[in-house]
Amino acid sequence: MPSLPKSHKEEIAPYIADGEQVIDAYSIVDELEYERATETTHLVTDRRFLVFDKETNNGRISLESTYLDSVGRVEITQTPSQEPDETTLMVAGLMMVLGVLSFGLIGLTESELGTIILLVGGLSIAAIGLVIFVDAFNTEDGSVSITLQTATGELVESVTFEEEALEFANSVSRAAANAHSTAAQLQKATQ
Structure with a gap:
């Protein structure tokens, strides 16, 4: 059986x-609270689509x-991953x-007020730039x-997986199409 956890095989x-021939499988582990986890394997055979769940804490x-x-x-x-916006990254980098640079200008000012403005302004601009930079990667x-x-x-069934499961999704589609062509052939043969 393809890509199944050993415990599930x-x-x-x-x-x-x-x-019955297993065509493809995709497994995920859902970590839940209280140290519980559910191992879920989705399987497609030449006849069926199966969802196998096992709770690790009680064996259910x-x-x-x-x-x-x-x-x-x-x-x-398929929804592709979003990449960070390059313009946002450049603006954030420029702000930082x-x-x-405003800290370097502190020594050039002679007034105490100018020093405070450069210090507070520089820290504020750098902090805002850092927040924007970090947020740009939140995709x-x-x-x-x-x-x-x-x-x-x-x-009948609706499931969502990580992007890496595209090949499994394609296997499900092909298996469903093949199941219909096989069923049609059997029906013609019995007539």
Whole structure:
């Protein structure tokens, strides 16, 4: 079985039917409070889409299975990661440089008020520049959403993963398409 945690391989095996082929899998660990965690593995076979959950603190296991031939629509939405805005980074850097340069001007002033203004102004500009710089890196991570619906539009399953799961999402889409072509071939063969 592809990319499954070792603990899941043995636990999932009894739920895979004879002749059923595992195509792809994607696993995540959700850290919860009180030192609990849930290991979730999403699996796509040539027949089904499975969601396997295991709570690590009590060993509770749940499995949800959706037959792919009942899926009429697969929607995959990819949201790429956002990069920091370069203009914002340049403005923040310029502000920090100006703030530091104002300290060099302190020795050139002869009045006490000028020194205080340069000191407070320089610290303020540098601090604001630093806040802007740090905030520029506070960007959204990329994601991939998979939505499975019946032919009548009823929601079957909807999951969102990190951006790295795009290949898994594509495997789900291909498996659903193949399940329909296989079901159509079987139906023609029995007529």
